[in-house]
Amino acid sequence: GPSDPATPMPPMPATPPDDLDSGGGVADPGREKPAPPAASASGVARRVELAAAAVAGRGSSSSSSSSASYSDNHESRQGFDGQQSWRREQEEGGGGGWAGGGDSGVPEDLSAGRAAGGGATGVVAEGEGGKLRDGRNRCFVGAEGDHRCYPTVFFFGTSKCGTTSLARWLDHHPATHWVANPRRPHQIEETGVKEAHVFDDPPKGDPAFEEGMHHEKLFITTPKSGAEDVVIDYTPHYIAVAETPHRIADIYGGRESGLKFIVTLREPAGRAISSWEFKNEYNPKKGRREESRSLAKTIEDGGRRAMKLHACLALAKSKAVSPRDRDLKLCNPRKFLEVPLYVSHVGKSMYALQLERWFDLFGRENFKVVFTDDMAVDPVGVLEDVLHFLGLELTSEDESKGLPDMKGWKKITGMAYNKTKSKKKDELGDQVTDEVKEGLRKFFEPHNEALEEILGQPLPEAWGS
Numbered sequence: 001g002p003s004d005p006a007t008p009m010p011p012m013p014a015t016p017p018d019d020l021d022s023g024g025g026v027a028d029p030g031r032e033k034p035a036p037p038a039a040s041a042s043g044v045a046r047r048v049e050l051a052a053a054a055v056a057g058r059g060s061s062s063s064s065s066s067s068a069s070y071s072d073n074h075e076s077r078q079g080f081d082g083q084q085s086w087r088r089e090q091e092e093g094g095g096g097g098w099a100g101g102g103d104s105g106v107p108e109d110l111s112a113g114r115a116a117g118g119g120a121t122g123v124v125a126e127g128e129g130g131k132l133r134d135g136r137n138r139c140f141v142g143a144e145g146d147h148r149c150y151p152t153v154f155f156f157g158t159s160k161c162g163t164t165s166l167a168r169w170l171d172h173h174p175a176t177h178w179v180a181n182p183r184r185p186h187q188i189e190e191t192g193v194k195e196a197h198v199f200d201d202p203p204k205g206d207p208a209f210e211e212g213m214h215h216e217k218l219f220i221t222t223p224k225s226g227a228e229d230v231v232i233d234y235t236p237h238y239i240a241v242a243e244t245p246h247r248i249a250d251i252y253g254g255r256e257s258g259l260k261f262i263v264t265l266r267e268p269a270g271r272a273i274s275s276w277e278f279k280n281e282y283n284p285k286k287g288r289r290e291e292s293r294s295l296a297k298t299i300e301d302g303g304r305r306a307m308k309l310h311a312c313l314a315l316a317k318s319k320a321v322s323p324r325d326r327d328l329k330l331c332n333p334r335k336f337l338e339v340p341l342y343v344s345h346v347g348k349s350m351y352a353l354q355l356e357r358w359f360d361l362f363g364r365e366n367f368k369v370v371f372t373d374d375m376a377v378d379p380v381g382v383l384e385d386v387l388h389f390l391g392l393e394l395t396s397e398d399e400s401k402g403l404p405d406m407k408g409w410k411k412i413t414g415m416a417y418n419k420t421k422s423k424k425k426d427e428l429g430d431q432v433t434d435e436v437k438e439g440l441r442k443f444f445e446p447h448n449e450a451l452e453e454i455l456g457q458p459l460p461e462a463w464g465s
C-alpha cells in the first residue's frame, strides 16, 4: 500500500491540509462541466410540485466552509454545523420545504406528475433514465426546468483507501455528476465531489432525518444531470453501515436494478493504521481526540470485537438467517464493533464481512473493485478501467463525452489527496512498529483469503505477509 516505502507513489502536489475533508464539495475552479440538458418540451410530461427546489434555495450559510472537518465524521452527530440551522428551518416551517404540510415533498408518482406537499412547482420528464422499484421515473425535471436524475452509481471506499483521489479524478470527466449532502442542500447547485451521506445514519433526534426518509433525501440532493450522465453517490462510509445496502435496494431493487458500485480497497493493515492516524487528531468541538486509544489497544479491542462479529456471521450462515435479519438485527456491526464505526479501524478493514452484504443484494458482477496499490502504480489505467465500467471513455472529440487528450488525464491522476502528513507520521511513529504492522498483517490473513474468494480475483501481491 502507499504506506509501504517500497511502493512507488505518484507525486502529491495537491495534498490538501489535513482538515480539508473529501466531503467539502471542493470544486475545481478551472473546470466547467457542459450544461446538463434543460427540460425540452418533448421530454416534459406535466408540472408537479417539487418542494425540493425550495429547500435547495435555502442552504445553510454556515456549512460551506472548506475547513469544516466533515469527512468520515458524522456518526458523532455532535456539533454538526449545518444541522442546527436545518432543524430550525424545519421547525419554523421555513419556505414550505420538503417536510412541509406533513408531506415529504416527493411527488407520490413522479412519472404521473401528481402534486404533493408544499409550494414550489416542477416538471417531470417522462420515461427517461429508467425506473425506480416503485415504478417512478429515475429522472425528473426540477422547478427551474432543469433535468435531474437519481444516482445509479454508488462509490464507497472504504475510507483511507484513496477514495478522495479517485473521486476527484472521476469528477474531471464531463459526464459525472455528484449527489449532494441532504444536510447541506446548497451543495446541489455546486459542481464537484462531495460525500453524500444519503443512505447512512440519520442524525439522532432530528425528525427531518429519521429512518425511512431516504427517498426524500435523495430527491432533494440529486444534481442537475441528463439520463445519459453518470450520477454518483460518493460516500466512503457506506461499506461499514449494514443498513445502507438494504435502504438502497428498497428504493431501486436489487440485482435487476442496474446499479453499479465502485469500491476501493487497500491492504487492510495499512488502512487500519492510516485510519487510526487520521482519527488521532484533536477535535476542538469535542475538546478531545476522536481516537484516544493507543494503536496497540485499538488493535487488541478491534480484533476481539471483529472476531465476535465474524462468529455471528458464521452462525447466521449456518442457521440460514435471511440477509436482512442478519445485517439489521442478529449481526449488525453496531452490536459488535466500536461505535461510532468510524473508529472501528480494524473492523472496517475486514472487507469480506462488509462486502458480502452488498454482493448478496446486488450481485458481484455489478461491482468494480479498485486496489489502492494500482492507483499508485498506474493511475491512468485504473481510471480508464473504472470509466469503462461506467460506460465512459477517457477521451473524446465530443466535449460532453471525455477530455480532448490524454495529457489532461496524466496531470489529473498525478494528484493524490488526503495523504497523512509526515509531521503526524513522525508524532505517532513510535507506535507504528514493524512488530505491530506484522501482527496486524497476520491478523488479516484469513480475512484476505475470504476476500479473495468472494471477489473471485487475486489480491495484489503486496498484501501478502
Ligand SMILES: Nc1ncnc2c1ncn2[C@@H]1O[C@H](COP(=O)(O)OS(=O)(=O)O)[C@@H](OP(=O)(O)O)[C@H]1O
Pocket (backbone or CB within 6 Å): 002, 003, 009, 010, 022, 071, 072, 157, 158, 159, 160, 161, 162, 163, 164, 165, 236, 274, 275, 278, 372, 373, 375, 376, 379, 415, 416, 417, 418, 419, 420, 421
Ligand atoms: N493515488 C494514490 N495512490 C495511493 N494512495 C493514495 C493515492 N491518493 C491518496 N492515497 C492515500 O489514501 C489515503 C487517503 O484515503 P481517502 O482519501 O480514502 O481518505 S478519507 O477516508 O477520504 O479521509 C492516504 O493514505 P495515508 O497517507 O497512508 O493516510 C493517501 O496517502
